[in-house]
Amino acid sequence: MSITLLLLTGCVGTREVAAPTERVELISMTPLPPIAQGSYHAGMRLNVLMHILPDGTVEDVRMLGSSGDVGWDSLALQNIRRWRYAPFQRDGVPTDVWFRQQVVIKIQEPVVMTIGELVSSTLHEADSLHALLEKGIDLDSLLRRAIGTFDIAKYPKNIRDVLKRLDPGEYTSPLRRGEEYVIYKRYEKIAF
Numbered sequence: 001m002s003i004t005l006l007l008l009t010g011c012v013g014t015r016e017v018a019a020p021t022e023r024v025e026l027i028s029m030t031p032l033p034p035i036a037q038g039s040y041h042a043g044m045r046l047n048v049l050m051h052i053l054p055d056g057t058v059e060d061v062r063m064l065g066s067s068g069d070v071g072w073d074s075l076a077l078q079n080i081r082r083w084r085y086a087p088f089q090r091d092g093v094p095t096d097v098w099f100r101q102q103v104v105i106k107i108q109e110p111v112v113m114t115i116g117e118l119v120s121s122t123l124h125e126a127d128s129l130h131a132l133l134e135k136g137i138d139l140d141s142l143l144r145r146a147i148g149t150f151d152i153a154k155y156p157k158n159i160r161d162v163l164k165r166l167d168p169g170e171y172t173s174p175l176r177r178g179e180e181y182v183i184y185k186r187y188e189k190i191a192f
Helices: 070-080 123-134 140-146 157-164
Strands: 002-011 026-028 045-052 058-063 097-108 112-120 148-151 175-177 180-187
Touching (some): 045 070, 058 070, 112 123, 112 140, 157 175
Antiparallel strands (some): 045 058, 175 180
16 A cells, blocks of 8 residues: 655745745655554645745755554654655746645555656647657657656656556656656566
8 A cells, every 4th residue: 555645835934925826846755664554544735834945855855744553654754855846936936845644645556667768848848759759769769768666756747647548558648747857658568
């Protein structure tokens, strides 16, 4: 079983948010550790205060309340420190930010896939690559550089939802992941 997270974000007063439309976007996460069946209850939530650096790494994370299991809380904080966010920008400049995040914990079976990624820095470039794929041009040599078999829980929910619908051999249209655009292709499972 893996733990799937629904993230609800809100900024706090340590750093003032320039505009309500600005938000902090999770782009990669390490799943939380398994939780004991007796400790888990439906709709379980963790409240954390996080400090994100201008490059999107988590500098500090503090639990605002406990799950009731001090050992699990410690492991959860270690995993959250490995999460990556799109750089938070104020007036177009990446900056650090403190924010409060509510993490809703849901337990579900892992979804393991073999995925290749084709990463572009602009939507125009990603759309051009996607058009080549649509014309039947084989770009597997580029996609295979990022190939791996893993539980897709590391991706944000919007990307997981698209990947779950892919059949082997299919690819996505460009999806925004932070400041990048990614085309994902699903492969038959590869044994390593």
